[in-house]
Amino acid sequence: MISEDPVERWEQLEDYLRGRMEDGQSRQLEERMKTDTKLTDELVSVRRAQALLTEALAEQQMRATLRQIRVETSVNTRSASWMPVKWNQVVLWAAAACVLLMSYLSIVPVKLPDAGYDVMALRRIDTTQLSGQQRIAFENFFEGQARMVEGDYVQAAHHFENVLTVEDLRPYFKEAAEWHLAVSYLQSHQFNRASQLYRRLRYCNQCAYEVGWLNRRKMEWKLFIAGLWL
Amino acid sequence: MPQLIPTETIIANLRRGEDVNGVTRYLYATYSRSIKGYIRKLGGLPDDAEDIVQEVMITFLHQIVNGQFELREQTDLGAYLIGITRRKWLKKMESETRRRERQHWFATGSDDPQTPETIVLETDYQSRAWAYFQQLGETCRQVLTAFYQDEQSLEDIAAQYELGSVGAVKMRKFRCIQKLLKLADV
Incomplete structure (x- = not known):
């Protein structure tokens, strides 16, 4: 039954357009519309109102969502804008630290542990009675160290080479002499020799003469830099 | 993505x-x-x-x-x-x-x-529908949004917006739509 009340009739027409009206009532409405032009006009109005509302509500939703996205984006941008500043600072500090480290490794000389007074340099010896060879080793070692202090690395290298000609050196003393020789080579610009010797020292399995991590890095860095110029 | x-x-x-x-x-x-x-x-x-x-x-x-x-x-x-x-x-x-x-x-x-x-x-094209809808009163917009967009029942709308009865909601909805149509037809 089609209502005579305009409000109720509007509800019925909406139900009809939305397909929510019962079949019988739909047929009745359609029959009535054939003769009732006022009812047909009302249906046109309902259809128009629904189209307007669909568009208006869709736009309202879209605008609200876009507003929300804008808020979210600006929050993200604000927090993101902090990130580059932080990362910039981190990168800057890291770069500065790298430059400092590289400068330190390049400038500060390799410092070897003191082996000057190790009188147990040779095996099976009586320290009070050094043989001629043993004395040569000791003298050359100390002479080499003295040359290093004076900055005469060519001569220093020569003395350490003499040390290593002596047979039956205790590993500790031998390694100490080799390290000193490697540094002397490096300082006297004999980079290939320094590099070869260091490679051997670097991969020793049971090092008797222990050189610290930092001094090894200094050695490696200096050899790396030297390698760039070769 | x-x-x-x-x-x-x-x-x-x-x-x-x-x-x-x-x-x-x-x-x-x-x-x-x-x-x-x-x-x-x-x-x-x-x-x-x-x-x-x-x-x-x-x-x-x-x-x-x-x-x-x-x-x-x-x-x-x-x-x-x-x-x-x-x-x-x-x-x-x-x-x-x-x-x-x-x-x-x-x-x-x-x-x-x-x-x-x-x-x-x-004059940039603006949705007439949305512009007209914005001209309705706040209660009208709320009722129409609740019914057509959020698909709330008439009973819920009556309770939420303190309109009294389902009949009152229908009446309010009807008047709001008539106003919208009137705005659109001008």
Whole structure:
């Protein structure tokens, strides 16, 4: 039954357009519309109102969502804008630290542990009675160290080479002499020799003469830099 | 990357006003970057780009609702939105130029160069429906939104907005719609 009340009739027409009206009532409405032009006009109005509302509500939703996205984006941008500043600072500090480290490794000389007074340099010896060879080793070692202090690395290298000609050196003393020789080579610009010797020292399995991590890095860095110029 | 929504679904949803929030977020996530990039290439500032993105989305909605957008087999939604973006940007530039010209003419005492054509060109298309809807009272907007968009029952609406009875909600809804139709027919 089609209502005579305009409000109720509007509800019925909406139900009809939305397909929510019962079949019988739909047929009745359609029959009535054939003769009732006022009812047909009302249906046109309902259809128009629904189209307007669909568009208006869709736009309202879209605008609200876009507003929300804008808020979210600006929050993200604000927090993101902090990130580059932080990362910039981190990168800057890291770069500065790298430059400092590289400068330190390049400038500060390799410092070897003191082996000057190790009188147990040779095996099976009586320290009070050094043989001629043993004395040569000791003298050359100390002479080499003295040359290093004076900055005469060519001569220093020569003395350490003499040390290593002596047979039956205790590993500790031998390694100490080799390290000193490697540094002397490096300082006297004999980079290939320094590099070869260091490679051997670097991969020793049971090092008797222990050189610290930092001094090894200094050695490696200096050899790396030297390698760039070769 | 958001999950791919087929263009057919986007159009169907916007046309029926369903899941507008989800579709809008999808469109924004998928196409806003290229739209903003395009605007920046044309010399726009980030704020311009953000404004244009929003206008492009709204215009796209209007075109779908008004049947101006036709989905063809080869339709590339991204390219289509860039097309809207280009028109929006040109219109904005034209409007800016005219505004400066008007300021110049005003300063020099010349006649306003606006013609009916330029006024039409400057008047960006706005959804009449939304504009009319905004002119309704707050309760009207709330009731209509609750019923048609949120699909709340008449009973719930009566309780939520303290309208008394279901009959009162029907009456309010009816009057609000009549007012909307009246605004639209003027």
